[in-house]
Amino acid sequence: MTGLFNRLTDTPREECGVFGIYAPAEEVSRISFFALFALQHRGQESAGIATADGYTIRSYSRMGLVSQVFSESALSQLTGHMAIGHNRYSTSGSSISCNAQPVVVGEGERQIALAHNGNITNALALRRELDDLGYTFKGSTDSEVIANLISSAPFYDMEERIRYAMGRLQGAYSITMLTRETLYAFRDPLGVRPLCLGKLGDSGWVVASETCALGHIGADFIREIEPGEIVRIDPNGVESFKEDSGRRALCIFEYIYFARPDSIMNNRLLYTARQAMGAELAKEHPVEADLVVGVPDSATAAGAGYALASGIPPAEGLIKNRYMGRTFIEPTQRIRDLGVKLKFNPLQSVLEGKRVVLVDDSIVRGTTTPQVIKLLRKAGAKEVHMRVCAPPIRHPCFFGVDMATRRELIAARMTVPDIKNYIGADSLGYLSVEGLIRAVGAPKENFCLACFTGDYPVPVQLELDKLALEDSTQIRLPESFSRSMDAEEIPAVSL
Incomplete structure (x- = not known):
């Protein structure tokens, strides 16, 4: 990509x-x-x-x-x-x-x-x-x-x-x-x-x-x-x-973000689990507002749950370009400078003059959330209240998720009030670990919550790098291996 x-x-x-x-x-x-x-x-x-x-x-x-x-x-x-x-x-x-x-x-x-x-x-x-x-x-x-x-x-x-x-x-x-x-x-x-x-x-x-x-x-x-x-x-x-x-x-992010909402885990349809996360957010962080907008597509269900539990009408305030990034063509500098506008387009007539609850699945580095909030404000939103389905992510993952290093995680460097100011929201509310567990409807001890708590289920090397098998002084890829995105067949027998 x-x-x-x-x-x-x-x-x-x-x-x-x-x-x-x-x-x-x-x-x-x-x-x-x-x-x-x-x-x-x-x-x-x-x-x-x-x-x-x-x-x-x-x-x-x-x-x-x-x-x-x-x-x-x-x-x-x-x-x-x-x-x-x-x-x-x-x-x-x-x-x-x-x-x-x-x-x-x-x-x-x-x-x-x-x-x-x-x-x-x-x-x-x-x-x-x-x-x-x-x-x-x-x-x-x-x-x-x-x-x-x-x-x-x-x-x-x-x-x-x-x-x-x-x-x-x-x-x-x-x-x-x-x-x-x-x-x-x-x-x-x-x-x-x-x-x-x-x-x-x-x-x-x-x-x-x-x-x-x-x-x-x-x-x-x-x-x-x-x-x-x-x-x-x-x-x-x-x-x-x-x-x-x-x-x-089990990685809790399978419920929050990774798995498709029509998948079932532990006898629970994930769409309903994500709705329940939004409902828990509404209970833990209520606010007076005119519209609830779930960031598409990952927070659509949670946005619907927040709206239902709060009584605030849901709205489709952001339209997502679902094909963004599915190309190997490098954009021009002019297109690159458009940033998050390439991914989302706000509906001005829906947002103008409204107090908006913006629901998202998570904030990791805090790089795109400020841009999304700026989009809503530029489209005329009077207030933007950020609500997040995942608790603050303060620790990296070492079990198959390319999340970020700890120094890149915004919640590891800032308090919640500082994050609110940084992203430019009128208020910020994260779902608690307890609220998340209530929403998924399974015992807390069944899940890995290490990215929130730092309690890893097995010992980890805290500076583990995804390229460790390449970067080790004792292990090198053959020079003939290219790091390009060129297509290549890897047959067990020649096809």
Whole structure:
């Protein structure tokens, strides 16, 4: 994406989306394409699909959106009766073609393809260990570390190899994986990232990051894959291997922002959870106003909830350009200077002379919120009262969300009154942690709230960098790897 789009985005960035399918009677590559299309919101940098037919693993991945990556020709060559797919946003390793997934490692009967959502906090140490054992790496992601760690496990049985890797990995991972004959899905013991199981027709099975992908391909939601669970799918059906993993730590931002509002988590439709966040905001931070405007699209539901609970009429005061940033064409300086105006256009006749409650999902760096408030004022808003669905974000994330370093987080540097003045609002109210938990309707101990509280579910290296696997003095990418956005195929066999 363009640097301009990055500057216009002041929310936690998406992580990744994963998918898997075992369906002998179906065109698995085509179904994977549409599932990834439904999961596009989870990552827009690269996409890929790997398939297996019992004898061979084939893989195809490129930089770009799902619709840009795959053609009829590419899908037709991805033959087999099972597949995995991946949408990437880079949280570990640069956004370059050699880091696109699925990752394929090994040869012959030990070859595997793997797609990963999450972040491994001890990846650097594991990578150095695998280097010493003679394993080679094509890219610089923790996902490739996971794949090679599984390959290095001193066991023949694949479930034992996965279990061995899970015992050594620290951090977050929801994974789909192929051998030549079997589809696997597994989730870290804390359950930081989501993963669900679905049924397709009489004999097909699918796994996906979110339930929204299931409806798009005609699959039925069965259940969520449990934290610490390994699921194996083969001609004998579905088999589960699970040990009690103790503490839970689902990322709360799946509820606030990441997941699509039509997805279900913990038996709760996320649209209603976001409505409830807005209602809690109205209770905790009431104000006299004429209109409630939810920042589109992520805070639309919360805005509706605030309006309903407060009795203040909702209004569509901002129109979003939904295609902003989905181009590799660098803007001119004149266009770049327009800033947030490229992303939002205010409706002057709706806003003029009104006292407005502006509801957003979060404030991370505080770079775009002042510009949005200026837009409303320029359109004639008399007052702008900012309400935020997430509590103040004071700590960075190390589990698969490219949020910001602590020194970049505005709430780590300023008090709430200072932030109010900085963004130019007439008042500012953040949802409390307690209000957020009431809104999601699940026990507090089920979630990772570290970005608000600093209480990380596992130990982390506080200066961990997404490029650590590249920047380490002992680990370098081959000079032939370009950091450009050029498309590149990464086949397990030549397509």
